[in-house]
Amino acid sequence: MMKIGVLALQGAVREHVKSLEAPDTEIIIVKRPEQLEEIDGLVFPGGESTTMRRLVEKYQFFEPLQAFAKAGKPVFGTCAGLILMATDVLGEPEGHLELMDMTVQRNAFGRQRESFETELSIRGVADDVEAVFIRAPLITEVGQNVEVLAEYKDEIVVARQDHLLSCSFHPELTNDRRFHQYFVQMVREAQAAVNV
Amino acid sequence: MAERGTDRVKRGMAEMQKGGVIMDVVNGEQAKIAEEAGAVAVMALERVPSDIRAAGGVARMADPTIVQEVMDAVSIPVMAKARIGHIVEARVLESLGADYIDESEVLTPADDVYHMDKSEYTVPFVCGARDLGEATRRIGEGASMLRTKGEPGTGNIVEAVRHMRLIQSQIRKVIGLSKDELMTEAKNLGAPYELLLQIREEGRLPVVNFAAGGIATPADAALMMQLGADGVFVGSGIFKSEYPDKFARAIVEATTHYEDYELIAKLSKGLGTAMSGMDISQLEGFDRMQDRSQ
Numbered sequence: 001m002m003k004i005g006v007l008a009l010q011g012a013v014r015e016h017v018k019s020l021e022a023p024d025t026e027i028i029i030v031k032r033p034e035q036l037e038e039i040d041g042l043v044f045p046g047g048e049s050t051t052m053r054r055l056v057e058k059y060q061f062f063e064p065l066q067a068f069a070k071a072g073k074p075v076f077g078t079c080a081g082l083i084l085m086a087t088d089v090l091g092e093p094e095g096h097l098e099l100m101d102m103t104v105q106r107n108a109f110g111r112q113r114e115s116f117e118t119e120l121s122i123r124g125v126a127d128d129v130e131a132v133f134i135r136a137p138l139i140t141e142v143g144q145n146v147e148v149l150a151e152y153k154d155e156i157v158v159a160r161q162d163h164l165l166s167c168s169f170h171p172e173l174t175n176d177r178r179f180h181q182y183f184v185q186m187v188r189e190a191q192a193a194v195n196v
Numbered sequence: 197m198a199e200r201g202t203d204r205v206k207r208g209m210a211e212m213q214k215g216g217v218i219m220d221v222v223n224g225e226q227a228k229i230a231e232e233a234g235a236v237a238v239m240a241l242e243r244v245p246s247d248i249r250a251a252g253g254v255a256r257m258a259d260p261t262i263v264q265e266v267m268d269a270v271s272i273p274v275m276a277k278a279r280i281g282h283i284v285e286a287r288v289l290e291s292l293g294a295d296y297i298d299e300s301e302v303l304t305p306a307d308d309v310y311h312m313d314k315s316e317y318t319v320p321f322v323c324g325a326r327d328l329g330e331a332t333r334r335i336g337e338g339a340s341m342l343r344t345k346g347e348p349g350t351g352n353i354v355e356a357v358r359h360m361r362l363i364q365s366q367i368r369k370v371i372g373l374s375k376d377e378l379m380t381e382a383k384n385l386g387a388p389y390e391l392l393l394q395i396r397e398e399g400r401l402p403v404v405n406f407a408a409g410g411i412a413t414p415a416d417a418a419l420m421m422q423l424g425a426d427g428v429f430v431g432s433g434i435f436k437s438e439y440p441d442k443f444a445r446a447i448v449e450a451t452t453h454y455e456d457y458e459l460i461a462k463l464s465k466g467l468g469t470a471m472s473g474m475d476i477s478q479l480e481g482f483d484r485m486q487d488r489s490q
Contacts, residue, residue, distance in 0.1 A: 111273075114200065
């Protein structure tokens, strides 16, 4: 049995819980840093990145989250979660958790009226994944260790660096669970590697 | 290929606000204080509800200068209010780039019979409701988010509690009904049948439902979360209190950790004076904002 956590400080928590469901998986709602010790993988949900960032600091999640990722446990950030994971954020002096070697641009498409949905081809997942972009960020640059898994109009929207995965859209808002199951598989593999 | 203004895009935007606090602000400076405190969005207004009450007269959409100033000041989403049924105010706010429009009874209604057809807009809408009939009629018209009406600008939580409890209990009832009882329930509630069917199947409303109208303390915010709110709107409560930035932070924290009573006790210490409240039984007729629309 694996345990996957969803960071529940603010945002679309319930939807991720639903999308992650798998027979061998228990989902944990993470509200306290000590809960990180019991889980094998973690999702940073979408929400307001400024708000989530403040709450991460307020509740002493900052170092435990960095340690969690450093220990090789898989992390999946969607939209606001992606912003928290990036080493650099355009227009800001520094990134936040700085887990993945990439630069992101917040609200890259504009305001809410520019938000949209489309079908996306994601390497290793499918070529018709439903993707809802809401005041979404973009990945403008990635480091050498980062693999680009999907682009939209030549801009990077999904990236992976070893056990870390991030995307600028909201897979949790659709009934298309293939991308979540890709992450569940990453957690399964990471756990198998530890148990060998 | 890309589609804008779909239900998923409009409702999804509100999903991202869950567990958060949306604060009323009247200028860029207040908007920055709200953002710093961890608000998930701000509502740009010319006057907060308690001042609208005090001023009397006709309350309209805010001057676009204020909405623009607030949008320039913060990176979190900016909402703005249009009068009920005022199609042009809504289109103006949409063209300015407001991220959400509140078709709000806090402003003086422009149409005393009809709400707007909100499905026609790319920008999403939030609307107030007192019961499940009102809630589902607004969703039927295209609202992508709901909030309780409460009684705005009073600092008195009693109406918001009443509306939230009623909606939750009506949802529970609908879930428990057999399909052949549902049409009569739709008639009694004045609710679209198809939406009740959907609620019965999914066990919840198809859009998020925030609490609004009278929240004045961190404990009020936590109370509404415990009653099943997805998040809270705080109007006059913050910038009418003695120390707005401290107050704003405390409300954000109490909303996140609404079941942590030791924390809420700590947060509530030394906050200074909350906004002065109002007994709702003093309000009659048009002063009861919640009765301005059906």
